[in-house]
């Protein structure tokens with residue numbers, strides 16, 4: 034199992050668990066100890082905190098606005114924590130551990146402004162290299178109709194037969210049916226969990242979890258052994274949205290975690306699709322509304338996958354051949370950088386304006402992509 038995670042990112046990963054214990058009022062919002070306005074708590078804030086004060090108490094305070102008292106208790110917990118013990122726990126649980134500084138970290142997660150500091154993977158790590166260009170995310174309600182469940186299975190099977198990887202959340206209902214559909218045609222599938230990747234969550238999907246591990250991969254940003262927290266589900270959805278080239282919703286009522294995934298996919302600039310449903314069905318209200326608002330319609334997984342997955346299949350060289358393009362490309366192989374950082378790294382004699390021109394050329398040629406936070410990442414080496 035590959036282990037490439039630095040101490041700092043592992044500490045942030047552990048801090049995510051501590052912060053998750055704060056009582057959740059609504060999704061993503063937590064109560065302030067002093068009774069003030071609720072503050073929004075999402076893992077992004079934890080990741081963003083990397084640049085703040087290194088002392089855990091200050092870090093926690095700056096991150097979520099919690100009280101001095103709670104911040105001190107984080108600090109006490111972190112005092113007994115070690116990165117090596119965390120690596121060992123992951124190794125014992127059969128998990129690959131990759132931090133966002135690692136060149137092996139899944140590239141599409143860098144597209145998230147709030148990328149997980151650490152990702153834990155069980156099963157076929159290479160499958161993540163096919164995301165997002167050859168992967169399609171599928172989500173939907175935990176309480177589908179029989180028609181919806183069958184549609185999920187059939188669409189996923191069509192995607193699998195066409196060479197696509199189905200990404201979902203292994204929840205009951207639409208998610209489970211999507212994984213089953215992919216497995217039914219011998220295609221690999223990726224499950225993203227809100228618990229640690231070593232735990233079959235929910236427990237009633239234990240058998241499915243085993244089958245996914247045999248043929249695919251299970252992924253989580255939570256450390257091994259970690260039970261799911263309430264906000265962990267919407268937080269997990271952003272990883273599902275990032276891994277797929279598009280997100281398909283099969284059945285979802287208006288208020289639904291699946292529609293949170295849709296928002297996250299749209300934030301990432303990924304297209305969203307919905308399966309048309311009966312106007313009389315509550316669980317098609319969300320998907321029908323998506324269609325009205327311009328989402329693509331899906332009735333056949335093979336058709337969707339054939340249309341989407343072919344568009345990037347032209348063979349590409351490994352890297353630009355020379356000049357400032359090659360130097361910039363090489364500098365980005367160790368992780369995303371801003372154009373100012375690139376100026377320093379490449380000790381470039383280019384003026385800032387020229388550097389921006391070269392970056393634009395690289396972007397237009399498909400070598401690099403600009404992330405929502407303005408930093409650049411390379412894209413070509415992750416193509417299969």
Ligand SMILES: [Zn+2]
Nearest residue numbers: 039042132134
């Ligand atoms: Zn790191």
